[in-house]
Amino acid sequence: MAGPMKMRATLGQGYTDVRVLMTHPMETGQRKDSSGKLVPAHFIQNITVRRNGKTVVEAETSQAVARNPVFTFRIQGGAKGDRIEVSWVDTQGDTNKTEAAVA
Amino acid sequence: MNAVRRLLLQGAGALAASLLAPLAALAAWNKEAFGAKTPADALKSLGVAGAQPSKDLLIEAPQIAENGAVVPIEIESRIPGTTSLTVLVEKNPFPLNSRFTFLEGALPFVKLNVKMGETSEVRVLAQAGGRYYSASQEIKVTIGGCGG
Amino acid sequence: MRFVLALPLAAALAACSTAPVPAPGAGGDHRGESAADTQHLTAVLKANMHERGQAKMDRIELDEAQRLCNQHADKPPAEEARRMEEAQLKTIPFPTGSLIGDWKAGEKIAQSGRGMTWSDKPGNSGGSCYNCHQISPKEEAFGTIGPSLAGFGKLRGNRPEIQQYVYGKIYNAKAYNACSQMPRFGRSGTLTEQQIKDLTALLLDPASPVNQ
């Protein structure tokens, strides 16, 4: 149901760089479709970033985050092989998550 | 709304609230703050008062954006003990854009794309040691990005 | 010896005794079309295009002005250019009386880039003027393909001859410059008489922001 996500977790200088891409329309509720009808609001509201099962970042987001959201987060330290997991929940209760090992 | 949040809303003790806060964040979405139509109302709903301007709160963003549908911004706090970053696009119909809570291990840094309806100040608030700090940058927008 | 499109480049090069063909990307490769080239290109367009919305297949056919501009790579010899301009001037039905309409309506027409594409409904076209020209100082998002028209009327006044020139230029730019890049807005049926008068007002009315 939810479109694909993609994530890349790499080691930076003293931190782990997590870049995550999400497929989502992020509808504002103000846009009209081709027939002139308002498209109802539909957007990601919560995002959670975990490292090796432990939550490190919690985000609350609005309809004014751009379509197909792309986020970069940074986590202190880290080592190759750490499991990074990012998940989201949207206004319709849809969820998706992706997992990657730090490279 | 989950039980934790209900508990918080019912005014559980300060100790309980602080213990439960990270858990509550799991599914919490501050409807009142995100629904606020002015920056002042959004800040009030978030419980932010008396934010101090800070040079240690960095915003990297273009001065002029070709298209408001996608405006890249990068924010970073160098204020020790920063636990959250909040982004407001002041002239958007709903100014509160996003709010990031950093738990142990996370650096107060985030890069994202926001939508902007028109030229506006983009304000960032950092929370550290129970205080709020603020920085802002104007981004000019050539084509507004809230219609689609 | 003219270039024949159907021939491979190497053969054409060998056959071409005059100007050398520039290397790809070096620029300077705008060469005129021979009658055979024009025929071939028109056939390729017809074979590989289809009508959509108001964009019918007859748009592929060239009129005399287009054919001559293609033939001369937009640089006809002076005598030919004069004849072409004369012929185009005859297509302009100049209205009698004042040619100054409503500059406010003109500003809207100048702003609108709609009209004549397969995704536009027929009618209701704008002039796309800001796409190519600076006009009112209030509009910063202007193009630079055409000359700046800021202060146009302030510099020239709005005598009847100036009104005629502006109206005529918008109606059929090729009456004044044989291979102008500017569309012939009246001749092509894009803009109405009233719309062209409104645009004329935008450039010439002393009250227009263009002349402040």
Place this chain on the structure above:
Amino acid sequence: MKLTAAAAAVAVGLIVTPAFAQKSPYADYQRMAAENAPIELYELAGEEAWKQKQGPKNASLEQCDLGQGPGVLKGAYAGLPRYFADADRVMDLETRLVYCMTTLQGRSREDATKRVFGNADKSSEIEVLSAYVAGQSHGMPMRPGTGHPKEQAAYELGRALFYHRAGPWDFSCASCHGEAGKRIRMSELPALNTAKDSQPLMATWPAYRVSTSSFVTLQWRMNDCYRQMRMPEPAFGSEIPVALITYMTVNAQGVVYRGPAIKR
């Protein structure tokens, strides 16, 4: 020695730097938006589509020959457009993909091309495949075919179409892209008849288009330019767009491909 190094540095600079990026007020925006664009999502979807078995032959596209041999993706996009003996014509990436869908998967041309241009809500199969294939030429110099007589004929047809004025507004491609340093509104217009301007452009297609939040291809660009030229619609994969793409890519040849990238 010193001189040679400096000259090489200048040459590299010319190749990899967009000609107008420095002076554009949007340079910062374009750089940041490119860094932060969701392009990998399209590449990922394209990889899935590439490996997806479908059609009457229930086959994937994994054995598609894009010019470097069946199934070779590395550098394939950088070698296009080129002449293909099996089809006896010059093909760009998208035209070749349709060819593989019909030959390998046994799909009809109608089926393979029924939805070639997608939108923000749903990209087309051709678009995501283009993202996936093009991404595997990133960092490689673009060397379209120029040796075969049909490649030379396609270039010459592209050149002639580029300058051919027609339609109610008397436009050709050159009306907007024939002279350097011009703008439509605030949009800078590359002179696509020059190496200097065509290189940064051709090195970045296909691309994520910020204004529509969708992934777009060169066939789409040709199609939409003819729309704006007020002309009828060119057929997807036909001689017209292939010749124009050949003309512009050959003008840009040698540039290091660095897409898929972003467009306004």
